[in-house]
Amino acid sequence: MTRMRQALLASALLAVALAMGEVALHNWRLTLALRMESLEETRTALLRQEEDLENLRAFLLSPSRLETAGRALGLGPLPLSRLALATPGPAEETVATLR
Amino acid sequence: MRRSDEPRPGRRSTRIRLAAALACSVFLVMTCRLARLQLVDHDFYSAVANAQHSHRVVLEPCRGRIYDRNGYILAGNRPVVTVEVYWPNVPEGQEAEIDSLCMRLSGMGAATSVPDRTGMNQILARDIPYEEALPLISGPVPRGVNWTVGSRRVYPLGDAAASLVGRAGPGGTEGLEKEYDGLLTGTAGVRFVERSAFAGMSVTDADAENIPPVDGADLMLTIDSRFQCIVQEELQKAVEESGGSWGAAVVMDPWNGDILAMGSYPVRAPGGPLDMNYCVEGMTEPGSTFKIVTLTACLQEGLVTPSDSFDCSRGLIEVADRSISDCHEHGVLTVDQIIAQSSNVGTIQMAMLLPDSLFYSYCLRFGFGTPTGIDLPGEQCGILRDPAHWSGLSKASMAIGQEVAVTPLQLTRAFCVVANGGILVQPRLVAASRDSGRWRSWACFPLRRVMTPQTAATIRGILRLAVESGTGRSAAVDGVTIGGKTGTAERLGFGRGAYLSAFAGMVPAESPRLVAVVVIDRPGFVYRFGSTLAAPTFSSMVSRMISTDPDMALGASRSDSDRGGVALR
Numbered sequence: 270m271t272r273m274r275q276a277l278l279a280s281a282l283l284a285v286a287l288a289m290g291e292v293a294l295h296n297w298r299l300t301l302a303l304r305m306e307s308l309e310e311t312r313t314a315l316l317r318q319e320e321d322l323e324n325l326r327a328f329l330l331s332p333s334r335l336e337t338a339g340r341a342l343g344l345g346p347l348p349l350s351r352l353a354l355a356t357p358g359p360a361e362e363t364v365a366t367l368r
Numbered sequence: 369m370r371r372s373d374e375p376r377p378g379r380r381s382t383r384i385r386l387a388a389a390l391a392c393s394v395f396l397v398m399t400c401r402l403a404r405l406q407l408v409d410h411d412f413y414s415a416v417a418n419a420q421h422s423h424r425v426v427l428e429p430c431r432g433r434i435y436d437r438n439g440y441i442l443a444g445n446r447p448v449v450t451v452e453v454y455w456p457n458v459p460e461g462q463e464a465e466i467d468s469l470c471m472r473l474s475g476m477g478a479a480t481s482v483p484d485r486t487g488m489n490q491i492l493a494r495d496i497p498y499e500e501a502l503p504l505i506s507g508p509v510p511r512g513v514n515w516t517v518g519s520r521r522v523y524p525l526g527d528a529a530a531s532l533v534g535r536a537g538p539g540g541t542e543g544l545e546k547e548y549d550g551l552l553t554g555t556a557g558v559r560f561v562e563r564s565a566f567a568g569m570s571v572t573d574a575d576a577e578n579i580p581p582v583d584g585a586d587l588m589l590t591i592d593s594r595f596q597c598i599v600q601e602e603l604q605k606a607v608e609e610s611g612g613s614w615g616a617a618v619v620m621d622p623w624n625g626d627i628l629a630m631g632s633y634p635v636r637a638p639g640g641p642l643d644m645n646y647c648v649e650g651m652t653e654p655g656s657t658f659k660i661v662t663l664t665a666c667l668q669e670g671l672v673t674p675s676d677s678f679d680c681s682r683g684l685i686e687v688a689d690r691s692i693s694d695c696h697e698h699g700v701l702t703v704d705q706i707i708a709q710s711s712n713v714g715t716i717q718m719a720m721l722l723p724d725s726l727f728y729s730y731c732l733r734f735g736f737g738t739p740t741g742i743d744l745p746g747e748q749c750g751i752l753r754d755p756a757h758w759s760g761l762s763k764a765s766m767a768i769g770q771e772v773a774v775t776p777l778q779l780t781r782a783f784c785v786v787a788n789g790g791i792l793v794q795p796r797l798v799a800a801s802r803d804s805g806r807w808r809s810w811a812c813f814p815l816r817r818v819m820t821p822q823t824a825a826t827i828r829g830i831l832r833l834a835v836e837s838g839t840g841r842s843a844a845v846d847g848v849t850i851g852g853k854t855g856t857a858e859r860l861g862f863g864r865g866a867y868l869s870a871f872a873g874m875v876p877a878e879s880p881r882l883v884a885v886v887v888i889d890r891p892g893f894v895y896r897f898g899s900t901l902a903a904p905t906f907s908s909m910v911s912r913m914i915s916t917d918p919d920m921a922l923g924a925s926r927s928d929s930d931r932g933g934v935a936l937r
Contacts, residue, residue: 302571302574303571305571305572318498318499320445320519321446321499323441323444324444324445324524327441332594333526347915
């Protein structure tokens with residue numbers, strides 16, 4: 270009888286331990302899931318900010334905007350008469366001036 | 369001795385049995401009920417439970433971006449926030465919080481609506497830039513208020529490439545956005561989320577069949593945004609100064625058919641929507657630019673040489689009881705002078721040497737009368753009637769670019785044939801696409817040989833003469849050799865005094881790196897000639913393009929010719 274009681278007690282303790290383990294495991298999974306969720310939200314927010322910044326960069330680098338800004342600063346393209354082009358090749362053909 | 373109030377052993381045993389039977393019955397009932405819940409009605413109750421704590425979220429894919437050939441964004445996405453309120457969830461007496469929220473939203477420059485409790489669901493503000501809305505949505509929002517993040521298309525170049533790239537938005541899609549909508553859109557995903565009842569927390573259900581969204585493919589165009597801006601600006605200036613009804617300009621790499629720039633003006637129709645892209649939808653008589661077809665046919669068939677001469681001294685020629693004249697009397701002209709001086713009389717005399725079917729076949733070989741197959745919606749094929757429907761005047765008219773209608777793109781492609789040594793190429797706008805992070809190049813391919821490289825070289829020499837000493841002098845660019853042809857066409861159906869001013873040219877003339885065509889429809893009378901409007905516009909465009917990228921003045925390298933159709937024989 271005593272042995273049976275001991276067995277019953279051991280089973281009950283094991284069941285309680287297992288239940289507590291399950292609760293702990295569940296909590297751990299939930300914590301990880303929430304952390305994942307939070308990281309995912311941060312990632313999405315950063316991707317959106319990156320998208321915004323890339324658009325802003327494209328607006329700032331717009332060729333017509335740069336040209337207008339350059340001209341305002343006196344940095345417009347050179348007149349073709351002041352441009353010389355160099356091409357690789359024999360010495361006498363190396364420099365082909367536009368004028 | 370037994371006490372008298374203690375039950376006798378027999379009665380106690382009966383009670384225990386009854387209690388045990390009762391407990392067994394209850395246990396049996398509970399087991400049956402449990403079996404019913406777990407086995408028979410499992411699916412039903414499982415679905416009810418899932419519906420209470422889990423919900424399905426559709427994940428919108430990101431629309432693919434459109435880049436130019438240098439990686440500059442032509443069409444991107446901007447995250448925007450929409451704020452809405454579900455009035456049944458707003459507690460009575462807390463409307464002031466919603467009013468205060470609306471004031472904050474209007475302070476962000478968003479289009480807000482006045483809170484109105486009569487409905488169920490109301491959008492308070494839409495399209496708030498994400499960056500601006502971030503402080504609002506990251507903090508607590510009043511009960512009943514919900515926000516969603518979507519995206520809107522943005523075009524950093526503004527309207528400079530609008531007629532080409534098109535638009536994608538709630539109002540529909542146009543241009544390239546429409547042509548490649550399926551590729552750009554991507555596929556939506558789905559995520560199952562479990563939500564707590566009170567804490568307002570939600571986590572992704574890892575065991576559910578979550579499907580990630582597949583973003584749309586990115587496209588890299590052949591367009592150079594620097595050239596695109598130049599072309600669009602110069603075209604706008606020319607159309608506005610001359611009072612033209614519309615203008616179109618195409619810049620193309622003759623070796624592989626890459627469209628480097630494609631301008632069309634006006635960009636927008638009155639009222640706001642995009643106007644048509646006149647480069648592919650604007651059909652006009654090409655005028656004298658079409659004379660290269662007559663010239664090619666005669667040279668290629670060995671009917672004339674550049675030094676052969678024709679008498680143009682009368683200044684007019686009679687064909688089928690009609691007389692066609694030159695602007696002024698030229699005297700006796702050689703073939704190269706006929707083209708350089710753009711003599712109608714001389715060109716018609718050359719055309720008369722050609723059988724109708726042969727002349728028609730050269731028109732077809734240059735790609736006139738059929739769509740170029742460019743990846744833009746709404747392309748027109750032009751008008752090219754077959755000889756069975758010609759009048760006695762038709763061949764003479766067509767030889768000088770009347771009785772035929774072409775699009776600016778078809779004309780550009782025809783000049784590319786001369787520029788690249790005789791190969792008709794397929795124009796293209798998309799150079800590569802990026803799917804799953806990897807860029808893949810799209811093929812460019814030549815279509816057919818139209819003339820021999822020797823004939824093409826001869827014609828390039830004649831076109832250079834036209835710019836150096838002929839009608840195209842105003843197209844000259846300081847320090848760079850230009851070959852080209854002016855065109856002035858009568859616009860039939862628009863009354864007297866309606867003309868088309870056109871110029872088609874190549875840079876540099878000996879080994880062209882690019883071919884450009886400028887067409888301006890119905891300009892003011894003083895601007896009607898190709899030499900007075902289209903040619904100077906071409907010159908301005910090209911000189912600015914060369915200032916921006918001086919390599920263009922160097923001519924085609926061996927790698928350019930290797931890229932193109934020279935593999936054809």
